[in-house]
Amino acid sequence: MKVFGSSIVKIDGALFKTVPDSVELMFGGRNRTAEVADDTVNHRDGPLVPSRLTCEFLHTEKTDIAKLNDLVGGVIEIITDIGTTYTMPNATRTGDPIMTSSSNGRIRFQAEGDPIPGL
Helix, strand or coil: CCCCCCEEEEECCEEEEECCCCCEEECCEEEEEEEEECCEEEEEEEEEECEEEEEEEECCCCCCHHHHHCCCCEEEEEEECCCCEEEEEEEEECCCCECCCCCCCEEEEEEEECCCCCC
């Protein structure tokens, strides 16, 4: 059985290779809370939570840092190494992309968007 370990991220059509084991994807949706009443557990829908992608990209001569920096209301596709693709609509960069001289060509990146549809 193969398990998810790395992915390629497509941002408005541009491909970005992630550092293995650096991708964290929060699917978003409704937060639910459990409530106990009359010896029964019920669930109540809470507020809508955005999806969030946090990852590190490998910086090469082809990396479009401007596309990362300028992302507002775009579409992010997370294409996993096991063949599953997750689409984050209405995605916007949150926080600044960060690269340091000691990061070995890694760029830290975070974006949030609408909940991942179909889950």
